[in-house]
Amino acid sequence: MRRTITLLALALTLTTITGCKNNKDTATETGTPESNKAELFAIADKFHEAFKKKDAMALKAISTEKGFYMGTDPNEVLNQMSFIDYLNKKLTNPAIGTIEYKVDRREINIDEDGQGAIIADQFTPIVFTQNIPWRMTAHVLKKDGKWIFDFISLSMTPNNDIVPAINIAAYQGQ
Incomplete structure (x- = not known):
């Protein structure tokens, strides 16, 4: 016994x-929810800093090869290398001046397991669209203790009341 x-x-x-x-x-x-949130703010800020500095290689360093990356044009559905090439061509164009903006709104949703998150940032890059805000919707994964983007979608988000005027301006006839 x-x-x-x-x-x-x-x-x-x-x-x-x-x-x-x-x-x-x-x-x-x-990590804790607080530390994850701080890390997610940091990786999102890193994206915006690199975008403003036109540093496509810094963006490559915080993204994964197997991801999807989408620009504002319907045809811009890219893998990592084509996204980096695209940014190198577009952002180094001398006609594009200084890229300045501030993130006006940020929403973060962390997965229950703490290994993934959705980030949604809203901002208005005046050099591209003076009156239409953009939204970056992204998914990040925690890999080897660091957050990395595996999905980024940039879109223009005009207020609903001006969409009819945009439709008229964008009409290409038949």
């Missing part, structure tokens, strides 16, 4: 220690 109780106590202790260890490792891997 004594031997059975000792074995049960040992099994319970080992189970508790192992269970606590796994939880601790998972918490370290995924």
Whole structure:
């Protein structure tokens, strides 16, 4: 009887220690909600800093090869290399002056497991569209302890009340 109780106590202790260890490792891997939010703000800010500086290679460093990257034109559905090539060509065009803007709105939704998140930033890059805000909707993954973009979609987001005027201006006839 004594031997059975000792074995049960040992099994319970080992189970508790192992269970606590796994939880601790998972918490370290995924981070706390506060640390994840701070890291996500930092990676989003890094994107915008590189975009403003016209640094396509910095954008490559924070994106994954297997991702999807979309510009504002319907034909701009790109992989990482074509996205970087596209940005190099567009952003180094001397006709494009300084790119300045501030992020007016940011929404972040972190996956339950803390390994992925959606970031939505709204801003108005005046050099491109003076009166129409843009929205960057992105998905990031935590890989090797760092966040990396695997999806970016840039879109223009005019107010609904001016969409009829935009439709008239964009009409190409038949």
